[in-house]
Amino acid sequence: MAGRLTLIYRKLYSRFGPQHWWPGDSPFEVAVGAILTQNTNWQNVEKAIKNLKRYKLLNPQKLHKLPQQRLAFLIRPAGYYNVKAKRLKYFLDFLFNAYGGDIKKMSRFGTEVLRRQLLLVNGIGPETADSILLYALGKPIFVIDAYTKRILGRHRLIGEGATYENVQNLFMENIKNDVGLFNEYHALLVRLGKEFCAKKKGKCDLCPLDSPNS
DNA sequence: GACCAGGCACATC
DNA sequence: GATGTGCATGGT
Numbered sequence: 001m002a003g004r005l006t007l008i009y010r011k012l013y014s015r016f017g018p019q020h021w022w023p024g025d026s027p028f029e030v031a032v033g034a035i036l037t038q039n040t041n042w043q044n045v046e047k048a049i050k051n052l053k054r055y056k057l058l059n060p061q062k063l064h065k066l067p068q069q070r071l072a073f074l075i076r077p078a079g080y081y082n083v084k085a086k087r088l089k090y091f092l093d094f095l096f097n098a099y100g101g102d103i104k105k106m107s108r109f110g111t112e113v114l115r116r117q118l119l120l121v122n123g124i125g126p127e128t129a130d131s132i133l134l135y136a137l138g139k140p141i142f143v144i145d146a147y148t149k150r151i152l153g154r155h156r157l158i159g160e161g162a163t164y165e166n167v168q169n170l171f172m173e174n175i176k177n178d179v180g181l182f183n184e185y186h187a188l189l190v191r192l193g194k195e196f197c198a199k200k201k202g203k204c205d206l207c208p209l210d211s212p213n214s
Numbered sequence: 215g216a217c218c219a220g221g222c223a224c225a226t227c
Numbered sequence: 228g229a230t231g232t233g234c235a236t237g238g239t
Binding site: 033034035037038039040041042043044045079080083087122123124125126127128131143145146147148186187189190193194198199200 | 217218219220221222223
C-alpha cells in the first residue's frame with residue numbers, strides 16, 4: 001500500500017504541480033475558511049471572506065464581538081449562513097476561553113491534544129479539525145474529505161464502509177510523516193476530484209491515475 | 215430546473 | 228450503530 005500511495009502522489013504532483021494550499025493570509029483566516037467551506041464550494045467561501053475583509057472584521061477580536069446576526073448576514077454567500085455563524089461563534093468562544101483569542105498559542109500544544117479539543121467544539125468535526133491542524137497550525141495530520149474517499153473508493157484502495165479514521169490511518173501509516181507532504185497530497189486529491197471525479201459518475205472521467213505512467 | 219459543492223449535528227429507529 | 232434530515236448560496 002505504501003508504494004501505491006506514493007505512486008499516486010507522484011502522478012498527481014507531476015500532473016498538477018504544487019497547489020499552494022491553504023489559500024488564506026493568516027492561520028485565523030484558514031480556520032475560518034475551514035468552517036465556511038463545510039459542504040460548500042470554495043468560490044462561495046471566498047465571497048464570504050471578502051465580505052469580512054471589506055469591513056476589516058477578519059480577526060479573532062472583531063469576530064468575537066460581532067453580533068451573530070450580523071456575522072450570518074456577511075457570510076451569506078457561503079450558504080448555511082445561520083449554522084455557520086453559530087459554528088464560528090462556538091470556535092471563537094473556544095479560542096478565547098482556552099487561548100486568549102491567540103491562535104498562535106495553540107501551536108505550542110501537541111496534535112492529539114489539540115484535535116481532541118477541537119472535536120469538542122460544536123460544529124467542528126474530523127475534517128474541519130484536521131484542516132485547522134494541518135493548514136492553520138502546521139501539525140502533521142492527514143485531512144480526509146469526500147473527494148479523497150471517492151477517489152480511493154473508485155481505485156479500490158478502500159471499501160464502501162471505510163470510516164474517516166480508517167482512511168486517515170491508511171495514509172498516515174503508509175506515507176512519510178511530513179507536514180509538507182500531507183499538505184500537498186490532500187490538496188492534490190481535491191484538485192483531482194474537482195476536475196475528474198464528479199459525484200454521480202461511476203468512475204473518474206479520464207482519471208490521470210489510470211494513465212500508464214508519470 | 216436539477217445537480218453539486220473541500221460537513222456536521224441531531225432525531226429516530 | 229446505522230440511517231435520515233435540515234441547513235442555503237451560487238455555479239454548471
